[in-house]
Amino acid sequence: MKSAVETLNPTRVRLTVEVPFEELKDSLDAAYKKINQQVTVKGFRKGKIPARVIDQRFGRGAVLEEAVNDALPKFYTEAVNTAEIDVLGQPEVDITELKDGETLNFTAEVDVRPALELPEDFSSIEVEVDAVEVDEEDIDKSVEQLRERFASTSPVERAAEDGDVVTVDLQAKVDGEVLEDGVAEGVSYTIGSGELLEGIDDAVKGLEAGGEATFTSELKGGSAAGKEAEVTVKVTQVAARELPELDDEFAQLASEFDTLEELRADSRKRLENMKQYDQATQAQERVLEKLLELVEVPVPEKLLEDEINTRKHNLEHHQLGQMGLTLDKYLEIQGKTAEEFDTETREAAVKGIKTQFVLDELVKREKLNVNQEELTEHLMRRAASSGMSPDQFAQAVVEGGQVPLLVGEVARGKALATVVESATVKDTNGEVIDLDDEDEVEAATETVEAVEGAAETEAEGDEKADA
Numbered sequence: 001m002k003s004a005v006e007t008l009n010p011t012r013v014r015l016t017v018e019v020p021f022e023e024l025k026d027s028l029d030a031a032y033k034k035i036n037q038q039v040t041v042k043g044f045r046k047g048k049i050p051a052r053v054i055d056q057r058f059g060r061g062a063v064l065e066e067a068v069n070d071a072l073p074k075f076y077t078e079a080v081n082t083a084e085i086d087v088l089g090q091p092e093v094d095i096t097e098l099k100d101g102e103t104l105n106f107t108a109e110v111d112v113r114p115a116l117e118l119p120e121d122f123s124s125i126e127v128e129v130d131a132v133e134v135d136e137e138d139i140d141k142s143v144e145q146l147r148e149r150f151a152s153t154s155p156v157e158r159a160a161e162d163g164d165v166v167t168v169d170l171q172a173k174v175d176g177e178v179l180e181d182g183v184a185e186g187v188s189y190t191i192g193s194g195e196l197l198e199g200i201d202d203a204v205k206g207l208e209a210g211g212e213a214t215f216t217s218e219l220k221g222g223s224a225a226g227k228e229a230e231v232t233v234k235v236t237q238v239a240a241r242e243l244p245e246l247d248d249e250f251a252q253l254a255s256e257f258d259t260l261e262e263l264r265a266d267s268r269k270r271l272e273n274m275k276q277y278d279q280a281t282q283a284q285e286r287v288l289e290k291l292l293e294l295v296e297v298p299v300p301e302k303l304l305e306d307e308i309n310t311r312k313h314n315l316e317h318h319q320l321g322q323m324g325l326t327l328d329k330y331l332e333i334q335g336k337t338a339e340e341f342d343t344e345t346r347e348a349a350v351k352g353i354k355t356q357f358v359l360d361e362l363v364k365r366e367k368l369n370v371n372q373e374e375l376t377e378h379l380m381r382r383a384a385s386s387g388m389s390p391d392q393f394a395q396a397v398v399e400g401g402q403v404p405l406l407v408g409e410v411a412r413g414k415a416l417a418t419v420v421e422s423a424t425v426k427d428t429n430g431e432v433i434d435l436d437d438e439d440e441v442e443a444a445t446e447t448v449e450a451v452e453g454a455a456e457t458e459a460e461g462d463e464k465a466d467a
Contacts, residue, residue, distance in 0.1 A: 013085060017076070089300075089303060114297065150254055186236070212232060281443045
């Protein structure tokens with residue numbers, strides 16, 4: 001077999017392949033055998049029809065077509081391997097010549113990974129991130145949130161006020177008809193929390209137990225999601241929330257610490273850790289932006305089109321589907337036009353593809369490997385974000401043949417982390433930041449996932465669809 005490669009543009013090539021006819025022998029034999037099992041000819045047992053009879057009855061052309069369809073993938077793969085090209089997606093194959101007994105010639109156009117020129121080092125990259133600063137106000141807010149969790153309630157005989165917990169019965173009507181799923185009784189709601197329908201706070205404030213009011217609100221879920229409904233709310237109980245005193249006794253109740261001072265010190269430490277992780281993530285994102293500016297990355301148009309369609313599909317059928325929203329309603333809530341959405345999706349898809357190309361090239365150049373421990377940690381984190389157990393998620397990934405997808409994510413995260421190590425990262429106070437290696441790789445992997453966006457495993461897609 002002879003093959004040649006013609007570069008059509010930086011991301012697409014044409015393979016021209018010439019196959020001697022004798023190399024079709026195995027596929028021709030398989031074609032005759034397959035046809036033998038599918039047809040019946042009087043005077044011959046099934047599966048025992050001679051080749052010449054099949055040619056006479058059904059035509060040599062049908063046999064050749066079957067044989068060529070069987071052989072083309074093998075010859076194409078051989079040509080790709082010989083040319084040592086990194087193909088993307090499926091080829092467009094055109095049979096240019098087929099002479100029975102002589103030759104098979106075909107061409108295959110296919111997208112390929114572009115050749116990239118990466119900088120020798122990344123020391124020229126410099127980014128600024130937020131400083132890690134935790135003040136007393138931050139600690140007060142953290143402790144107050146903990147205090148809220150330990151609040152108690154007691155019924156009161158007065159009108160409901162902000163912060164009270166009311167027990168209510170709800171009935172929603174659309175076009176004058178009560179919805180089948182629009183009735184709820186004994187619902188507990190904290191006034192001002194914003195956890196129920198818009199407009200309910202104003203409706204219940206000022207009502208005592210037994211009082212009711214009617215208001216209009218857009219339904220967020222259920223059979224009439226997105227529609228305006230007339231909602232009747234009846235208050236059956238008003239309860240005042242009582243917060244525990246901020247003292248050592250509270251610290252012992254709400255934590256493993258003996259004193260409020262120790263609890264506040266622990267809150268400071270946790271807040272600092274959170275901000276340090278946010279700082280690492282910010283560093284990864286900004287270094288990645290600088291890296292992409294340094295490398296010229298052509299993007300295959302067909303690959304880009306597929307990526308855009310995948311992102312739109314995931315948004316519409318998985319994310320919005322869970323929330324009971326249509327794309328039009330989502331755009332209305334976001335205050336975006338369809339044109340703005342399309343532009344943003346295209347820009348995100350371009351960035352995702354460029355990120356994968358650049359970091360994959362860096363993985364190859366630096367010979368970065370992913371060990372079992374790193375893969376397991378990544379798998380467990382992805383499982384947690386999908387709402388599945390690690391065992392369920394791992395089984396779904398293996399059965400879907402998507403282990404390489406997860407390995408690629410971790411490898412690209414490690415590649416980005418190496419760039420960050422070489423770059424200069426300063427905070428807003430001008431201090432040079434030395435990021436923790438473990439946090440750096442984890443944050444880098446999450447950054448890569450977020451940018452690539454559509455690289456969703458079948459396991460997560462199925463879980464979202466089921467939801």
